[in-house]
Amino acid sequence: MSPTEARVHNDPVLTELGAALIAGSLTDDALLAQTDLHPTMRILPEANVVKIGGQSIIDRGRSAVFPVLEEVVASLPDHKMIIGTGAGTRARHAYSVGIDLGMPTGVLSVLGTFVSMQNARMIHYLLAQHGIPFIEPVQFPQLPLYLSERQAVVFFGMPPYTFWQPNPKVGRIPPHRTDTGAYLVSEVFGTRSMIYVKDEDGLYTADPKKDSNATFIPQITVDELEAMNLADVVVEHSVLELMKNASSRRTIQIINGLKPGNLTKALNGEHVGTIISA
Amino acid sequence: MLMRESLLDRDLMASTEAPTIAMLPDCHVVKVGGGSIIDAGKLATYPLVEAIGSALERYKLILGTGGGVRTRHVFSIGIDLGLPTGVLAQLAIADALGNAHMLGALLAPYGVVAIPPEIFGHLLPLFLQAAPGVIFNGDPPFSLWEHPVAIGKIPPHRSDAGSFLLAECFGCATLTLIKDVDGLYDSDPKDNPDAEFIDDITVDELQKRELATLPFDRVLIDLLASARQVTRFQIINGLKPELLEPALRGEHVGTIVRRDPDS
Numbered sequence: 035m036s037p038t039e040a041r042v043h044n045d046p047v048l049t050e051l052g053a054a055l056i057a058g059s060l061t062d063d064a065l066l067a068q069t070d071l072h073p074t075m076r077i078l079p080e081a082n083v084v085k086i087g088g089q090s091i092i093d094r095g096r097s098a099v100f101p102v103l104e105e106v107v108a109s110l111p112d113h114k115m116i117i118g119t120g121a122g123t124r125a126r127h128a129y130s131v132g133i134d135l136g137m138p139t140g141v142l143s144v145l146g147t148f149v150s151m152q153n154a155r156m157i158h159y160l161l162a163q164h165g166i167p168f169i170e171p172v173q174f175p176q177l178p179l180y181l182s183e184r185q186a187v188v189f190f191g192m193p194p195y196t197f198w199q200p201n202p203k204v205g206r207i208p209p210h211r212t213d214t215g216a217y218l219v220s221e222v223f224g225t226r227s228m229i230y231v232k233d234e235d236g237l238y239t240a241d242p243k244k245d246s247n248a249t250f251i252p253q254i255t256v257d258e259l260e261a262m263n264l265a266d267v268v269v270e271h272s273v274l275e276l277m278k279n280a281s282s283r284r285t286i287q288i289i290n291g292l293k294p295g296n297l298t299k300a301l302n303g304e305h306v307g308t309i310i311s312a
Numbered sequence: 313m314l315m316r317e318s319l320l321d322r323d324l325m326a327s328t329e330a331p332t333i334a335m336l337p338d339c340h341v342v343k344v345g346g347g348s349i350i351d352a353g354k355l356a357t358y359p360l361v362e363a364i365g366s367a368l369e370r371y372k373l374i375l376g377t378g379g380g381v382r383t384r385h386v387f388s389i390g391i392d393l394g395l396p397t398g399v400l401a402q403l404a405i406a407d408a409l410g411n412a413h414m415l416g417a418l419l420a421p422y423g424v425v426a427i428p429p430e431i432f433g434h435l436l437p438l439f440l441q442a443a444p445g446v447i448f449n450g451d452p453p454f455s456l457w458e459h460p461v462a463i464g465k466i467p468p469h470r471s472d473a474g475s476f477l478l479a480e481c482f483g484c485a486t487l488t489l490i491k492d493v494d495g496l497y498d499s500d501p502k503d504n505p506d507a508e509f510i511d512d513i514t515v516d517e518l519q520k521r522e523l524a525t526l527p528f529d530r531v532l533i534d535l536l537a538s539a540r541q542v543t544r545f546q547i548i549n550g551l552k553p554e555l556l557e558p559a560l561r562g563e564h565v566g567t568i569v570r571r572d573p574d575s
Binding site: 048049051052054055056059060061062063065066067068069070071072073074075077126129133134135136137138139140141171172174193194195196197198199200201202203204205206207211215218219221222224241265266276278279280281282 | 319321322323325326327328329330331332333335381384385387388389391392393394395396397398399430433452453454455456457458459460461462463464465466469470474477478480481482483500524525526528529530535537538539540541
């Protein structure tokens with residue numbers, strides 16, 4: 035033990051873990067294992083994160099959006115909802131022009147954020163008469179208050195990585211998009227559920243929009259899903275990666291928001307789409 | 313083609329591989345260690361500040377800082393209270409920001425100050441036209457959106473990772489991590505006097521060797537593997553501040569970590 039370490043270990047103000055973290059290396063697995071000391075608390079265990087798809091729901095306009103929001107409003111007495119929005123068609127357009135102009139992934143991430151913010155604002159105005167606010171990342175400290183006062187908030191699904199968005203292994207498109215941002219909100223707040231509202235019943239063996247032989251998979255684990263090595267999966271790959279390390283949110287459900295009643299059932303804990311678990 | 317297709321499709325993703333512009337190709341990102349330099353007080357920090365001041369006459373610098381000992385302390389308390397990784401990441405930003413402001417005070421005579429994180433990214437090119445350098449809290453803005461990790465609770469994307477991601481996005485000339493050791497060793501030189509120095513290594517070799525400890529955020533290995541612009545970085549010893557300028561010139565004065573042998 036070096037003199038510094040000895041001093042740190044004898045410091046009465048430091049907890050045992052405090053002394054270990056100050057003296058040790060944060061790249062040391064043995065030290066990192068000590069940080070699993072206590073189970074992680076669930077900050078908002080009664081809230082549900084509901085992600086409304088961009089291209090799959092919002093870009094369809096009122097025919098898809100109004101019925102979903104009617105279910106949200108009808109569920110307000112029974113469920114707390116943290117509602118995230120996808121980006122969709124305009125993000126793809128921005129990505130395609132941005133890639134052509136040579137934009138790096140971090141700049142594309144900023145562009146994707148703007149589109150999911152537009153969608154969050156639109157959903158927010160449609161829910162405004164129920165007193166539901168739209169919050170940006172800096173306003174998340176007010177989230178518990180809004181949930182307890184109004185039962186729901188709207189946020190943009192993109193994680194706020196902006197210029198710090200890690201590169202994908204292949205291509206230029208930001209790997210952590212709105213599915214991931216919504217998922218991480220459910221993980222960090224230890225919420226009751228993570229529900230993805232899309233325009234398919236859930237996961238298929240291939241994209242059902244292109245392949246009529248695609249078969250539906252009602253329930254699957256992340257490991258099984260990765261072993262299938264599908265070319266196209268209904269949620270962002272990074273969600274599956276993160277689920278494996280999650281301390282609280284180990285399951286997600288993908289549901290078809292075009293079928294009335296599905297969101298309400300999913301909020302009630304029913305299995306109406308595909309449940310992926312880790 | 314992107315408009316109608318699924319962004320979850322592997323083949324489509326491959327079609328988006330394209331050259332990227334470098335936004336700040338003449339700027340250098342330098343990460344100043346929190347625990348290794350600033351926490352050691354004036355003994356380590358003053359000579360380095362002098363070296364940075366002199367480098368600013370020739371180089372545009374983007375200086376990131378780490379949170380050091382205070383971040384370790386807040387992690388230990390937060391973990392004891394049962395708080396999740398995202399909350400720990402949010403808390404850590406304050407410590408790095410404190411160090412950024414101290415470094416900013418020391419470099420104020422050179423016109424270099426700490427910039428608030430809310431405006432840093434978007435205004436970075438403007439600041440660098442107006443000043444010889446800027447300082448930011450090295451942490452990336454992941455905060456509550458930090459990734460959970462396989463072992464333990466410590467946020468994986470800390471200030472080395474944040475400095476790398478910034479340099480990569482803006483296409484900066486070099487990334488230098490300033491620590492209190494000469495670079496990478498096959499074991500921690502503070503514990504093992506016989507530790508062997510590694511002056512040059514690739515991502516592949518790093519993954520194969522599975523070293524028990526590293527002098528930089530472990531996630532940097534994965535991030536560097538996907539680098540398009542900043543395909544190497546160098547770790548140098550800040551207790552030898554005369555190494556800073558050679559490192560900025562691209563000379564090999566510490567440990568160089570490369571994406572692949574050609575980078």
